[in-house]
Amino acid sequence: MTEEREDSRCQLCGATKKTHNLDNISVCTSCKTVMTTVKSHPEVIKNAWRLYHDEPILPQPGGSEPRETIELPDVVDGKRYRAVDREQNKWYLSVSEVDGNPVEVFASTAFDRNHELQSRISNLTTITRLISLILRHIFLYEPLTLDKCLKQIQRSSRQKNDLPDMLYGVLSRYRKGPEETERNNQII
Numbered sequence: 212m213t214e215e216r217e218d219s220r221c222q223l224c225g226a227t228k229k230t231h232n233l234d235n236i237s238v239c240t241s242c243k244t245v246m247t248t249v250k251s252h253p254e255v256i257k258n259a260w261r262l263y264h265d266e267p268i269l270p271q272p273g274g275s276e277p278r279e280t281i282e283l284p285d286v287v288d289g290k291r292y293r294a295v296d297r298e299q300n301k302w303y304l305s306v307s308e309v310d311g312n313p314v315e316v317f318a319s320t321a322f323d324r325n326h327e328l329q330s331r332i333s334n335l336t337t338i339t340r341l342i343s344l345i346l347r348h349i350f351l352y353e354p355l356t357l358d359k360c361l362k363q364i365q366r367s368s369r370q371k372n373d374l375p376d377m378l379y380g381v382l383s384r385y386r387k388g389p390e391e392t393e394r395n396n397q398i399i
């Protein structure tokens with residue numbers, strides 16, 4: 212059942228036209244056709260979409276609305292796994308959990324205090340920090356941004372010109388805003 216109104220605004224395309232109320236949304240006649248097709252024959256929309264657009268219809272399956280970020284609680288559950296690598300080094304891999312989902316990972320090992328292995332440790336820190344960022348994005352819906360990636364990479368660096376420091380230098384150039392220009396000028 213749809214009810215008609217003269218000269219109101221279509222909530223889908225914004226046109227001021229005669230609208231119909233369909234599923235509590237005021238839509239013009241054209242948008243009404245689109246809406247009923249999306250609702251009843253989504254495969255037609257998918258097929259038509261592929262003819263013109265080389266990208267998914269919805270960026271996230273299961274909903275286009277961004278989910279609200281869940282705050283990481285002050286106290287979280289965790290599990291620590293002991294593992295041995297191919298060079299027989301013993302590792303402790305710790306996983307923080309929220310509702311049974313992994314939201315942070317840490318890795319530690321006995322060679323942590325070895326000064327010759329600083330670069331290896333900074334690479335490891337980069338991996339675990341970036342994995343943690345992705346896990347928080349997947350399970351806590353924390354938005355993923357270039358600035359957040361950069362912050363984690365920068366914090367992983369232990370000394371000047373180690374791998375994270377170099378990556379930070381290169382990727383910072385893609386930052387938008389006044390800082391970007393400043394950094395670019397410094398490098399060049």
Ligand SMILES: [Zn+2]
Nearest residue numbers: 221224239242
């Ligand atoms: Zn419309």
